[in-house]
Amino acid sequence: MQKYDLFINGAWQRPESGEWFDTHNPFTGEPWARIPRGNAADAEKAVAAAHTAFTAGPWSKLTATARGAMLRRLGDLIARDAEKLAATEVRDNGKLYAEMLGQVKYLPQWYYYYGGLADKIEGSVVPIDKDGFFTYTRHEPLGVIVAITPWNSPLLLATLKLAPALAAGNTVVLKPSEFTSASALEFVRLVTEAGFPDGVINVVTGLGGEVGAPLVAHPKVAKIAFTGGEQGGIAAYESAARGLKDMVLELGGKSPNIVFDDAIIDNAVKGAIAGIFAASGQTCIAGSRLLVQDSIYDVFLDKLVAFAKTAKLGDPMHPDTQVGPVTTPAQHKKILDYIAIAKGEGARCVLGGGTPTNSPGPWFVEPTIFAEVTNDMRIAREEVFGPVLSVIRFRDEEEAVAIANDTPYGLAAGIWTENVGRALRVEKQLRAGTVWVNAYRAMSFMMPFGGFKRSGLGRENGIDAIREYLETKSVWINTTGQTANPFVLR
Numbered sequence: 001m002q003k004y005d006l007f008i009n010g011a012w013q014r015p016e017s018g019e020w021f022d023t024h025n026p027f028t029g030e031p032w033a034r035i036p037r038g039n040a041a042d043a044e045k046a047v048a049a050a051h052t053a054f055t056a057g058p059w060s061k062l063t064a065t066a067r068g069a070m071l072r073r074l075g076d077l078i079a080r081d082a083e084k085l086a087a088t089e090v091r092d093n094g095k096l097y098a099e100m101l102g103q104v105k106y107l108p109q110w111y112y113y114y115g116g117l118a119d120k121i122e123g124s125v126v127p128i129d130k131d132g133f134f135t136y137t138r139h140e141p142l143g144v145i146v147a148i149t150p151w152n153s154p155l156l157l158a159t160l161k162l163a164p165a166l167a168a169g170n171t172v173v174l175k176p177s178e179f180t181s182a183s184a185l186e187f188v189r190l191v192t193e194a195g196f197p198d199g200v201i202n203v204v205t206g207l208g209g210e211v212g213a214p215l216v217a218h219p220k221v222a223k224i225a226f227t228g229g230e231q232g233g234i235a236a237y238e239s240a241a242r243g244l245k246d247m248v249l250e251l252g253g254k255s256p257n258i259v260f261d262d263a264i265i266d267n268a269v270k271g272a273i274a275g276i277f278a279a280s281g282q283t284c285i286a287g288s289r290l291l292v293q294d295s296i297y298d299v300f301l302d303k304l305v306a307f308a309k310t311a312k313l314g315d316p317m318h319p320d321t322q323v324g325p326v327t328t329p330a331q332h333k334k335i336l337d338y339i340a341i342a343k344g345e346g347a348r349c350v351l352g353g354g355t356p357t358n359s360p361g362p363w364f365v366e367p368t369i370f371a372e373v374t375n376d377m378r379i380a381r382e383e384v385f386g387p388v389l390s391v392i393r394f395r396d397e398e399e400a401v402a403i404a405n406d407t408p409y410g411l412a413a414g415i416w417t418e419n420v421g422r423a424l425r426v427e428k429q430l431r432a433g434t435v436w437v438n439a440y441r442a443m444s445f446m447m448p449f450g451g452f453k454r455s456g457l458g459r460e461n462g463i464d465a466i467r468e469y470l471e472t473k474s475v476w477i478n479t480t481g482q483t484a485n486p487f488v489l490r
């Protein structure tokens with residue numbers, strides 16, 4: 001079995017605990033690699049390395065243009081090794097190779113985009129209202145950034161943080177999910193090859209409580225970018241608050257995918273499928289509440305079930321497979337528990353509803369559809385993070401918006417209609433960070449991404465995301481050669 005070490009200060013280091021744990025292939029359920037069990041002592045070493053690289057190392061002396069070039073080189077190396085990195089991700093999280101390869105091949109764009117932005121971060125000369133001063137602002141990096149990621153899209157979610165944070169001139173400690181750490185440890189090999197000085201990018205692995213929490217609490221950490229579940233997110237946010245640190249928080253969702261009766265039905269069926277069965281429903285943006293207008297509800301449901309029935313379950317590495325396993329046994333159990341809850345609540349199971357007969361592996365769940373769900377049921381309110389769809393009826397636009405917004409979350413939403421006015425009216429009323437019209441599950445390095453309400457704080461992607469990793473300094477230069485009355489504010 002492959003055995004990994006931690007990557008700290010440009011070198012592979014054994015965990016201070018002297019312990020490793022297994023990571024499993026979700027398709028077979030078998031362990032395939034040993035991951036170092038980092039702890040507070042490793043967190044200390046990684047933050048110290050990142051802090052030194054930020055304050056004293058060659059990194060802080062590089063021009064922004066040179067930093068940008070390094071980021072672009074890293075992008076090229078990811079493109080070169082995309083197949084290997086994607087296969088590692090599949091072995092760890094069980095998502096389709098086609099999906100992971102698509103994601104990894106897209107990652108260089110983040111490094112090119114933010115690499116290009118690195119030397120375009122301009123301050124401004126302020127035409128100050130007081131005589132005798134020349135005033136300007138500059139935008140400076142914060143210091144050490146801790147990036148914490150979940151298991152569903154490990155390298156993509158790390159990249160959303162690393163690319164802007166590094167472009168801004170910060171240094172980083174990445175803590176990937178304990179279930180999917182291998183791809184980060186493979187990726188980090190490329191960092192030295194791209195020319196990044198020691199300590200600029202460090203990877204420590206281990207459990208959230210054992211190594212994630214000490215990283216968040218560390219006084220030399222300036223900011224935390226966290227993607228994950230609500231429980232871990234809130235724990236990290238509370239700890240960050242005690243240290244007066246800011247956070248970017250990307251949390252869960254219960255996103256509405258709304259189908260009006262004037263939609264192109266076949267397109268909307270595909271959009272509903274993409275929203276919930278792609279990645280076996282293990283995406284934060286899953287369109288797990290499908291809102292369908294009363295007048296087409298039955299016809300739509302029939303078509304949806306007929307299409308979903310054709311989904312091929314199997315080996316995620318196989319090009320014909322459409323639905324793979326879920327990532328962990330705990331997640332498998334959680335999904336089955338939610339299916340039981342939905343049945344108990346009186347939702348009508350019209351497809352799936354359990355582990356498939358002749359299951360291709362131990363951790364598969366059938367694509368499952370519940371009809372006649374009402375928005376007050378737990379299956380409509382809580383994030384399942386699996387291939388389980390709740391179909392909810394609505395009468396008109398007003399009711400669709402009310403149901404869509406009646407959720408603690410606000411990550412994403414879909415609207416299916418051929419009426420432009422309706423699309424614009426409904427989009428404007430939806431409390432969600434991303435709204436797709438006649439599409440679902442599209443993402444770009446250029447488009448801001450993040451949540452309203454309990455789906456998170458701050459934004460990733462787009463030009464503004466680099467501001468998350470910058471601090472503004474205001475500089476006042478006295479041009480008079482004199483000092484004014486020291487007892488009076490100027």
Ligand code: NAD
Binds near residue numbers: 157178211216230
């Ligand atoms: P999780 O919260 O269990 O773990 C996420 C990461 O946080 C892991 O690396 C974990 O070790 C770490 N962690 C946990 N507790 C911590 C603590 N107290 N201090 C520091 N670190 C801690 O989440 P998960 O189960 O791996 O991922 C699934 C969740 O992620 C879902 O809720 C999903 O919606 C969410 N998610 C959100 C987005 C988004 O962009 N909004 C994207 C993907 C996934």
